[in-house]
Amino acid sequence: EVQLQASGGGLVQAGGSLTLSCAASGFTFNDYVIGWFRQAPGKEREGVSCISDIDGSTDFSDSVKGRFTVSIDNAKKMAYLQMNSLQPEDTAVYYCAAAHLLVLDYVSSEVTLRLGLREDSYENWGPGTLVTVSS
DSSP: OOEEEEEOOEEEETTOOEEEEEEEESSOGGGEEEEEEEEOTTSOOEEEEEEETTTOOEEEOTTTTTTEEEEEETTTTEEEEEEOSOOGGGOEEEEEEEEEHHHHTOOSHHHHHHHTTOGGGOSEEOOOEEEEEEO
C-alpha cells in the first residue's frame, strides 16, 4: 500500500526558509513521480513542484521558481521541498503526492513537465502540513 506523510510545516517569518519532508512507504521512488501541492485558505489546490527519480527531471510553478528546490533521498525513502525566501502568499497546507510512471504513460522527462504539476496526475496523496508565513 502506497503511503505518504508530509511534515515539517510551521510558522516562519517572511524571508525565512523551511524544509518540508515527505515520508514514503509501500513503493519505490524510481517507479513514481513525486509532486508537491499546496492549498491556501479559500483557494484551489495548486501544483508547486515535482520530481521524477528515474531521470531526475523536475518542474516548478512560476510562483516558486528560483525559491524552492525539490529532492529525493532514496536511502531514507524521503522526498524534500526546500522553501526559501518565503512570503505570506506561500501560506498554505502543503501535500506530497505520488503518481506511478505507468499511470502517467511516462516515456521521458517531457511527461514531468507536461503533467507533473497537475493534480489529476496523482493517484496517491498524503495528509498535508500547514505552513504559515508571517509578514
